Amino acid sequence: MKTIVFSGAGDSTVLSLVERDLPEPGDGQIRVRVHRSGVNPTDWKRRSAGDPGFPEVTPNMDGAGVVDAVGPGVLSHAVGDRVWVMLAAHGSPYGTAAEHTIVPAAHALPLPEGTSFDTGAALGVPAVTAHRALTVAEGGPSRLEPGALDGRTVLVAGGAGAVGHAAIQLARWAGASVVTTVSSAEKAALARAAGAHHVVDYTGGEPAAEIRAVAPDGVDIVVEVSAARNAPLNQAVAANHATIAIYANNGGDTAAFDIRPHMMLNTRVQFLILYTVGEAALQAAAEDVGAALRDGALPVGEEHGLPLHHFPLERAADAHDAVERGIVGKVLITV
Incomplete structure (x- = not known):
């Protein structure tokens, strides 16, 4: 699969587009085919500081896509489910700036039919x-x-x-x-x-x-x-x-x-x-955000107050730079 990676701290030039083997989900995990990756200030700050926990890291916490594999013990998701993802890269080398990401099943939430991947990737953080x-x-x-x-x-x-x-x-x-x-x-x-x-x-x-x-x-x-x-x-x-x-x-x-x-x-x-807020607070937020999403209360786009800026995967560095410069709106990577 194609993925963006970095191995050490630095500016956006440390990000590289590479080919890696398709990862397999473990116990309690799912694999998501990423359609959109959301970029937040925390993503470039994490990259700037580096991540000593792993020799190689794919950035970005948020995203949206379709489940394409489930790990042992996962009963909450099935292949083909549309999901939005939160905190993918927290404590993990698998962020969403890639064709596939691995996340705990509890951090992939239902994305209703008719709700765009843009909207899903703009949720999360x-x-x-x-x-x-x-x-x-x-x-x-x-x-x-x-x-x-x-x-x-x-x-x-x-x-x-x-x-x-x-x-x-x-x-x-x-x-x-x-x-x-x-x-x-x-x-x-x-x-x-x-x-x-x-x-x-x-x-x-x-x-x-x-x-x-x-x-x-x-x-x-x-x-x-x-x-x-x-x-x-x-x-x-x-x-x-x-x-x-x-x-x-x-x-x-x-x-x-x-x-x-x-x-x-x-x-x-x-x-x-x-x-560090704890899983109970994260799950409560995810459930309530999901309810608001189903009610149509969280639209995105300039007409709804959040302009969208799309970058292809190979321009992930430009996407990070745009967020670091303080661009108004939401930066998304189209995967």
């Missing part, structure tokens, strides 16, 4: 991260479904990003009033297309006042991509018992918080990362 951010508040909910966030106001920082896009869609599907911040008119249009009720350009005017105008009691959940930069804004708009769910360090590795104002509001600051 962004949607599961968004789900986790929306379900860590002190008063819940711990699961998402229509009505689960009724009466809550959610602030999504960076609503034009992939996680921001998924957070807007999932929060709206669950019944929240959704506010998002963006840095341009173009990104504002994307956030509205994703379903945000209110969009605020944080580069001008008075963002806190604009958010308070639509959420006078404050926001209940903040889905935060840039805690260092946004700490003052979050403090200004937090409701009593607000949760600030931090999933990335864009804008700086160190954030400063004023203790007493947050203390008076009983604010919860919750960090999250999928690699």
Whole structure:
């Protein structure tokens, strides 16, 4: 099979297209014929740092395709099943930038007929991260479904990003009033297309006042991509018992918080990362994302707020570079 591999840390030039033997699934695993591979910031960061656990690694966590082999003990999947894949390359040399990948059966979820492989490959890290951010508040909910966030106001920082896009869609599907911040008119249009009720350009005017105008009691959940930069804004708009769910360090590795104002509001600051969140949380997210998918709540494409950028497998390095440069939208590799 054709596959992209790297053996050591470095920029995208360490990625090579090679031929390798077709891998066979082991106990509890399935093999997926990959149609689309999704590229996330975590993929180029992992490549930059290298992966000392394996002599050779295929990158990319997310993807979508068709099951073409099942390992011993797998009863949940059959050859021919359409699936979307999450965390394929976590603890494994088999990422999705290849014609085939091997994944635990529990990390390959049903992709409904009529749902594109593009949509399936755009889920994974962004949607599961968004789900986790929306379900860590002190008063819940711990699961998402229509009505689960009724009466809550959610602030999504960076609503034009992939996680921001998924957070807007999932929060709206669950019944929240959704506010998002963006840095341009173009990104504002994307956030509205994703379903945000209110969009605020944080580069001008008075963002806190604009958010308070639509959420006078404050926001209940903040889905935060840039805690260092946004700490003052979050403090200004937090409701009593607000949760600030931090999933990335864009804008700086160190954030400063004023203790007493947050203390008076009983604010919860919750960090999250999928690699150590635990299988129970991953499966809960996958089930809820699957329900939203079946409800048609997670469309992709520019008309839905997430432009798609396709690259062929042999240009995987260009795909990684595009994500590292911060391209707006979702980068997909067509396999």
